[in-house]
Amino acid sequence: MFALQLTTAGVATGSVYALIAIGIVLIYKCSGVVNFAQGAYVMLGAYLTYGLVHVGLPAYAALGCAMVLMAGLGVATERFVLRPMLKAPAVAIMMVTLGVLILVKAVCLSVWGPDQIAFPRLFPDGAVEVAGIFITYNYLAAFVLAICLSVAFLAFYQLTPLGLMQRATADNTRAALAIGIHTSNQTSLAWSMSAALAGIGGALLASLNGLSLGLADIGLVAFPVIVLGGLTSLSGALAAGLLLGVLQAFADGLLTPVVEDFLRAHTKIYSAGALQQVVPYALLVIVLLVRPEGIFGERGTERL
Amino acid sequence: MVPARPVVIALVASALAIALALSLGRFGAYLLHATAIAAIGALSLNLITGWCGQINFAQAALLGVGAYAGGLAGNAGWGLAALPAAGLAGTVAAVLIGLPALRLRGLYFGIASLAAQAIFEYLFKFAEPITKGVSGLLIKPLTLLGRPILTDQGYAVLAIVVLLLTYLVMMWLRRTDLGRAFLVIRENEVVAKGMGINVQRAKILAFAISGFFAGLAGALIGFTVRLAHPEAFGMGLSVDYVAMVIIGGLGSLPGALLGAGFITLLPEAIQRLGEMFHVADLLSALREMAFGLLVIVFLIFEPKGLSALIGRLDPRRWLGGRSADTPQPVTTQDLT
Numbered sequence: 001m002f003a004l005q006l007t008t009a010g011v012a013t014g015s016v017y018a019l020i021a022i023g024i025v026l027i028y029k030c031s032g033v034v035n036f037a038q039g040a041y042v043m044l045g046a047y048l049t050y051g052l053v054h055v056g057l058p059a060y061a062a063l064g065c066a067m068v069l070m071a072g073l074g075v076a077t078e079r080f081v082l083r084p085m086l087k088a089p090a091v092a093i094m095m096v097t098l099g100v101l102i103l104v105k106a107v108c109l110s111v112w113g114p115d116q117i118a119f120p121r122l123f124p125d126g127a128v129e130v131a132g133i134f135i136t137y138n139y140l141a142a143f144v145l146a147i148c149l150s151v152a153f154l155a156f157y158q159l160t161p162l163g164l165m166q167r168a169t170a171d172n173t174r175a176a177l178a179i180g181i182h183t184s185n186q187t188s189l190a191w192s193m194s195a196a197l198a199g200i201g202g203a204l205l206a207s208l209n210g211l212s213l214g215l216a217d218i219g220l221v222a223f224p225v226i227v228l229g230g231l232t233s234l235s236g237a238l239a240a241g242l243l244l245g246v247l248q249a250f251a252d253g254l255l256t257p258v259v260e261d262f263l264r265a266h267t268k269i270y271s272a273g274a275l276q277q278v279v280p281y282a283l284l285v286i287v288l289l290v291r292p293e294g295i296f297g298e299r300g301t302e303r304l
Numbered sequence: 305m306v307p308a309r310p311v312v313i314a315l316v317a318s319a320l321a322i323a324l325a326l327s328l329g330r331f332g333a334y335l336l337h338a339t340a341i342a343a344i345g346a347l348s349l350n351l352i353t354g355w356c357g358q359i360n361f362a363q364a365a366l367l368g369v370g371a372y373a374g375g376l377a378g379n380a381g382w383g384l385a386a387l388p389a390a391g392l393a394g395t396v397a398a399v400l401i402g403l404p405a406l407r408l409r410g411l412y413f414g415i416a417s418l419a420a421q422a423i424f425e426y427l428f429k430f431a432e433p434i435t436k437g438v439s440g441l442l443i444k445p446l447t448l449l450g451r452p453i454l455t456d457q458g459y460a461v462l463a464i465v466v467l468l469l470t471y472l473v474m475m476w477l478r479r480t481d482l483g484r485a486f487l488v489i490r491e492n493e494v495v496a497k498g499m500g501i502n503v504q505r506a507k508i509l510a511f512a513i514s515g516f517f518a519g520l521a522g523a524l525i526g527f528t529v530r531l532a533h534p535e536a537f538g539m540g541l542s543v544d545y546v547a548m549v550i551i552g553g554l555g556s557l558p559g560a561l562l563g564a565g566f567i568t569l570l571p572e573a574i575q576r577l578g579e580m581f582h583v584a585d586l587l588s589a590l591r592e593m594a595f596g597l598l599v600i601v602f603l604i605f606e607p608k609g610l611s612a613l614i615g616r617l618d619p620r621r622w623l624g625g626r627s628a629d630t631p632q633p634v635t636t637q638d639l640t
Binding site: 034081084085087088089091092093094095096098099100101102103104105106107109110217220223224227231267274275277278281282284285288289292 | 353359404407408411412414415416418419420422423426433539543546547550551554586588589590591592593595596597599600603604607608609
């Protein structure tokens with residue numbers, strides 16, 4: 001029963017991870033950029049939602065506005081930061097996204113301060129009981145929203161003409177150009193969607209765990225997710241996100257007490273600390289060693 | 305053989321730096337040793353990232369291992385031997401971190417190193433009997449021939465001497481077969497294998513050597529700060545070091561020094577400016593903001609780093625002569 005309870009909590013957080021990871025994969029596929037600033041988008045999305053509610057907008061309108069603003073910011077990043085660097089070495093591009101992360105974090109720090117803020121209520125309090133498990137509306141709504149968005153997004157990518165153009169750009173930019181796709185517009189579109197997804201993911205996470213600058217670190221958790229999922233696979237990111245969320249919940253709820261009991265009995269160590277934060281990374285190292293291309297990834301051939 | 309001129313330049317520069325250290329006040333000496341120590345760490349990372357082409361986000365973890373090992377050895381009364389001990393601890397940790405690099409490359413290794421950083425950070429907090437957990441390990445001053453070094457000037461001189469040694473070793477290494485093998489591995493591993501380079505051995509050696517110097521730098525950080533604290537060796541510091549080698553110019557030794565100077569001194573400069581304009585309460589946010597903005601603007605306009613910028617300023621280029629004989633920074637390379 002306890003395990004089921006943990007699973008539901010894990011699935012809820014995991015679905016939000018998946019939402020954020022899909023954004024990273026999208027940008028990587030379309031523009032070949034590893035976007036470390038995704039964590040910053042997550043945080044900024046949450047802060048913007050908070051700020052707009054603070055100004056007097058109703059919660060859902062604020063969430064919508066924040067998404068639009070985030071999409072704009074995504075386009076701006078692509079246009080003004082990434083586009084001038086098209087020919088730069090890959091590491092320099094990686095570093096510049098880290099620069100964006102530092103900058104956005106600093107802006108949030110100066111505007112909203114370092115303390116944790118109570119996030120406006122997006123969903124009503126209370127819980128539903130299903131087969132003896134309590135699920136708060138918060139978790140339920142986060143899960144439903146994140147999964148719906150992820151699935152809708154995957155459907156858009158697979159089924160619509162625009163999605164086809166996106167896939168063509170990601171697959172082979174030159175060939176896409178040759179058949180008349182405006183690839184740089186497609187890249188901008190990918191960045192805007194990705195930033196908007198990250199922003200809404202941030203608002204959902206903040207509604208679960210509260211709002212603080214620490215939200216930016218979620219970008220770092222998203223990296224194990226995309227690597228587990230195989231870096232270029234959107235559905236892989238979704239599956240890996242869910243897996244990781246559940247795993248974290250279990251590490252927190254089941255593993256930590258066991259480890260701490262053992263430690264207290266046999267050593268002088270009193271606390272096992274934040275074990276759930278290390279579990280994804282430990283899993284990541286193991287998976288990478290066994291299957292370097294990720295669980296759902298494809299092995300690329302290597303040419304000279 | 306290492307050509308004589310760069311060695312002479314390095315020796316003269318360190319002699320000048322030592323003279324500067326002895327004439328400066330406490331704060332100046334502090335800036336000097338902070339920069340010199342960062343430069344050692346940056347040179348060590350440059351070996352992995354600049355030469356071998358493996359982006360490594362676990363440099364702060366290695367510095368941390370060095371700080372804890374050096375601190376424990378120093379507290380146990382090992383004197384100056386604490387520094388090589390820290391170096392060896394760094395070597396062991398770096399080889400552990402580097403093991404995944406045998407199977408992974410490019411971005412995948414970068415993310416594995418991110419994982420290593422997180423795991424080490426956790427271990428620093430977790431292994432409480434050794435590391436004193438979240439309260440941090442207090443470190444006694446380093447003793448040299450039985451006398452403790454207590455002043456910032458003393459540490460500045462020590463750091464500059466270690467930096468000089470590191471720089472000379474790196475210059476020598478770059479010209480050995482192993483150093484050349486690193487560059488081939490960076491350009492293309494398949495080619496390296498085809499040329500008969502033992503890629504696995506070269507990579508492990510790269511991590512071992514890099515880890516040794518990272519350990520030294522970490523121990524110096526420990527002895528100057530007098531405290532090894534898990535928070536001090538977090539992800540942010542790793543990002544700073546990656547920024548140093550990229551902003552300096554990947555693969556270039558003088559570039560690593562320039563990058564270290566830039567990243568270490570920039571926040572101090574912004575701090576001064578902020579104090580001048582009386583915005584002290586916004587300072588930390590402002591400092592970060594300017595840092596992020598400068599990194600972005602700088603990389604947009606000079607993605608190959610400070611060393612490329614300085615190479616362009618070289619007057620001999622315009623006069624039609626040979627350009628400077630410093631190693632050229634990295635040409636295009638694809639890490640993904």
